[in-house]
Amino acid sequence: MKQISLEIGSGGRLMQEFIRDKIVRVFNNRYLKPLHDAAFLPEGLALTTDSYTVDPIFFPGGDIGSLCVNGTVNDLVVSGARPEFLSLALIIEEGIDMPDLEKILLSIKKAATRSGVKIVTGDTKVVPRGQADRIYINTAGVGRLISRPQPERINPGDKIIVTGPVGEHGLAIMLARNNFRMSSKVRSDCAPLTFLLPLWKKGALWMRDITRGGLATVLSELADRLKHPLLVEEEKIPLSRAIRGAVEILGIDPLYLACEGRALIVAGEKEAAQILKYLKKNPASRQAAIIGEVQDRIGRPGEALLRTRSGGLRLLEPLTSELLPRIC
Amino acid sequence: MTRRETSAELFERFRSNLTIRTLLKAIQREIKPLNRSLRIMEVCGTHTMTLHRSGLKPLLRETGVEMVSGPGCPVCITPDFYHEAIIDLVTSRRNIVVATFGDMTRVPTRKGSLQTTVPAAGSEIKIVYSPEEAQELARNRPDSEVIFFGAGFETTIPAIAFTVRQAASEGLKNFSLLGALWLIPPAIEAILQSGEVTIDGFIYPGHVSAIIGQQAYEFVAEKYGLPGAIAGFEPADILLGLLSVVRQIRQGQPTVANEYRRVVTFNGNQKARQLMAEMFEPFEATWRGLGPIKNSGLRLKKEWQSFEAREKFRLRFEAGRPHPAGCRCGEVLKGLIDPVECPLFARSCHPDHPLGPCMVSYEGACLIEYKYSSGAKRK
Numbered sequence A: 001m002k003q004i005s006l007e008i009g010s011g012g013r014l015m016q017e018f019i020r021d022k023i024v025r026v027f028n029n030r031y032l033k034p035l036h037d038a039a040f041l042p043e044g045l046a047l048t049t050d051s052y053t054v055d056p057i058f059f060p061g062g063d064i065g066s067l068c069v070n071g072t073v074n075d076l077v078v079s080g081a082r083p084e085f086l087s088l089a090l091i092i093e094e095g096i097d098m099p100d101l102e103k104i105l106l107s108i109k110k111a112a113t114r115s116g117v118k119i120v121t122g123d124t125k126v127v128p129r130g131q132a133d134r135i136y137i138n139t140a141g142v143g144r145l146i147s148r149p150q151p152e153r154i155n156p157g158d159k160i161i162v163t164g165p166v167g168e169h170g171l172a173i174m175l176a177r178n179n180f181r182m183s184s185k186v187r188s189d190c191a192p193l194t195f196l197l198p199l200w201k202k203g204a205l206w207m208r209d210i211t212r213g214g215l216a217t218v219l220s221e222l223a224d225r226l227k228h229p230l231l232v233e234e235e236k237i238p239l240s241r242a243i244r245g246a247v248e249i250l251g252i253d254p255l256y257l258a259c260e261g262r263a264l265i266v267a268g269e270k271e272a273a274q275i276l277k278y279l280k281k282n283p284a285s286r287q288a289a290i291i292g293e294v295q296d297r298i299g300r301p302g303e304a305l306l307r308t309r310s311g312g313l314r315l316l317e318p319l320t321s322e323l324l325p326r327i328c
Numbered sequence B: 001m002t003r004r005e006t007s008a009e010l011f012e013r014f015r016s017n018l019t020i021r022t023l024l025k026a027i028q029r030e031i032k033p034l035n036r037s038l039r040i041m042e043v044c045g046t047h048t049m050t051l052h053r054s055g056l057k058p059l060l061r062e063t064g065v066e067m068v069s070g071p072g073c074p075v076c077i078t079p080d081f082y083h084e085a086i087i088d089l090v091t092s093r094r095n096i097v098v099a100t101f102g103d104m105t106r107v108p109t110r111k112g113s114l115q116t117t118v119p120a121a122g123s124e125i126k127i128v129y130s131p132e133e134a135q136e137l138a139r140n141r142p143d144s145e146v147i148f149f150g151a152g153f154e155t156t157i158p159a160i161a162f163t164v165r166q167a168a169s170e171g172l173k174n175f176s177l178l179g180a181l182w183l184i185p186p187a188i189e190a191i192l193q194s195g196e197v198t199i200d201g202f203i204y205p206g207h208v209s210a211i212i213g214q215q216a217y218e219f220v221a222e223k224y225g226l227p228g229a230i231a232g233f234e235p236a237d238i239l240l241g242l243l244s245v246v247r248q249i250r251q252g253q254p255t256v257a258n259e260y261r262r263v264v265t266f267n268g269n270q271k272a273r274q275l276m277a278e279m280f281e282p283f284e285a286t287w288r289g290l291g292p293i294k295n296s297g298l299r300l301k302k303e304w305q306s307f308e309a310r311e312k313f314r315l316r317f318e319a320g321r322p323h324p325a326g327c328r329c330g331e332v333l334k335g336l337i338d339p340v341e342c343p344l345f346a347r348s349c350h351p352d353h354p355l356g357p358c359m360v361s362y363e364g365a366c367l368i369e370y371k372y373s374s375g376a377k378r379k
Helices: A013-027 A064-077 A098-115 A168-176 A194-201 A214-225 A241-250 A269-281 B007-013 B017-034 B045-053 B056-063 B080-092 B102-106 B131-140 B157-170 B184-194 B207-212 B214-224 B235-251 B270-279 B302-307 B329-333 B365-372
Strands: A039-041 A045-052 A081-093 A118-127 A135-145 A159-162 A204-209 A230-233 A263-267 A289-294 A304-307 A313-315 B038-044 B065-072 B096-100 B124-127 B145-152 B175-182 B201-204 B228-230 B256-258 B280-287 B291-300
Touching: A045 A064, A064 A081, A064 A098, A064 A135, A064 A194, A064 A204, A081 A098, A081 A194, A098 A118, A159 A269, A168 A241, A194 A204, A194 A263, A194 A269, A204 A214, A214 A230, A214 A263, A214 A304, A263 A269, A269 A289, A313 B365, B017 B056, B017 B235, B038 B045, B038 B184, B038 B235, B045 B056, B045 B065, B045 B235, B045 B365, B056 B065, B056 B235, B065 B184, B065 B329, B080 B096, B080 B145, B080 B175, B096 B102, B096 B131, B102 B124, B131 B145, B131 B157, B131 B175, B145 B157, B157 B175, B157 B270, B157 B302, B175 B280, B175 B302, B184 B207, B184 B214, B184 B291, B201 B214, B201 B235, B207 B214, B207 B270, B214 B228, B214 B256, B228 B235, B235 B256, B270 B280, B291 B302, B329 B365
Parallel strands: A081 A118, A230 A304, B038 B065, B038 B201, B096 B124, B096 B145, B145 B175, B201 B228, B228 B256
Antiparallel strands: A039 A045, A045 A135, A081 A135, A159 A263, A159 A289, A204 A263, A230 A289, A304 A313, B175 B291, B280 B291
């Protein structure tokens, strides 16, 4: 490949390869190498960063402001860290309306307050018209570790939990662009996952926020790290009515649509029951469900499998080609 | 008053485990007296997708039905020379906009793919979702020549015809069509005539049939004595179709059954057929894998020639170029081999780096096999 294609940024396998071959090889060090959502630093600190280029910048259920806080906060939460401080870097295209910018800043403030993080440093750049699309934002987040993910302790029989209906962010963005000339009630699920932090003390072995590539990609990447295959039941995966209808019309697999406020959690059978009880009490995760388990009878190591509604088995592959660029 | 059923709930009835198990049992009962397993071709790529996505394929195998994928993926059967001609044009001429469907841009040829092509100054390759969107581009960019490069079967062709007619009535002079437009019945006949594949019956496409109707396949039963059924795209739809095919075999009465009556009629969509006949004429088109087939492609009639990109830009089609060494897409398209039998499958050819179009298109048998089948590959 001589030039960068959009697919490198899709969150799928091409991006994984790019990061491994082009990034990790150059900067190789022990903090970078594990490629977690956040780096584990000395003194019990976790550091993560993310850039936001979502198009459109305002969408049903959120905007680039709430997204740039929640996305970074969530990366810390699923790494076992309580988010504390955020940096904020704005790259602004000349000519953006001041009220829009103010709206975004306000939304950043609201989201930060909600997650209990402080914006403590930042940067502002303005580029000439046409050299960026309205606004891009980068945030970095520092958190304090309260636990560590323990994928090595995951065993057959352990349960897989999803914290709510999937696919809403991806579909909300897709429809907001109006390429399909179709409207729907779908709103982005963009929200902080800080309410999951106590679960690290309730036996969660592993967590991951479900973003680009959707539930299928997260499951497939987890399976790739484990010695045992994963099996989830299509019937148990929560989907909102609006999503169900829209994906049928558009012919999209909802398992590959992004979320911005949902996570996948793995825990032992007993702990999973308690975790589910906890999640169901929280309004943000009332529809949480145990959707499957780690297998030792069905499938092969490295595979994530889906038992379909019809009773058949199929493989869940990571997302390969881009559904839609610039969803976050 | 009962609550109105939502579309999603309606679909779920066609997928439920109970429905599927009941239908599988019924198929099994019909097969038993035959004392052999059956090979049924699903012609349409979307059926291939349903079979894999729902996990039906292995369940059917246990029941005694081996499903064989047919040539029903328009991106897959479009030969490389279409892409190569358009790549030559967009790299050498200014102010050309090639508007095409997403998966068309990823098809690898000896001149690269549209995705990796660097267009000449002022020229561009745009992904569109419909021919109307390409036409809209032409309206908004009067200084560019917009070419809609579209591949499709009878399902897509009427919409394309409509766009061209619309462009003509508007006097939209900077819009033209490079159509890779294919007809399903001649392809089925070509497969049967070649005698290379053993097939016990067909599952006919659903949406293609909505246009051409049940009547289009009668020759298969009459001339070749083979059973078939038109089916919809839900798992239960396909099983209903299969149940009918198996029953026809057991009773020795081949016919064309319509198991997609909520959409398909005997004569199809008259308006769409008229529109196609008004604007297009059949010609001997060359299919990837199947080669030249009489009356199997459509091209614009003489009076619409000013919208024919091939004429307008003197595109040169150089047929007969070899595939990448070892790629067996052609045999996959004829149902001669399963994707896993190709030596490139999941080795040098995978979705991130496809060597043939069957690994590119969402309806391509290789991509579908790769994505959905447990144990089909190991990295």
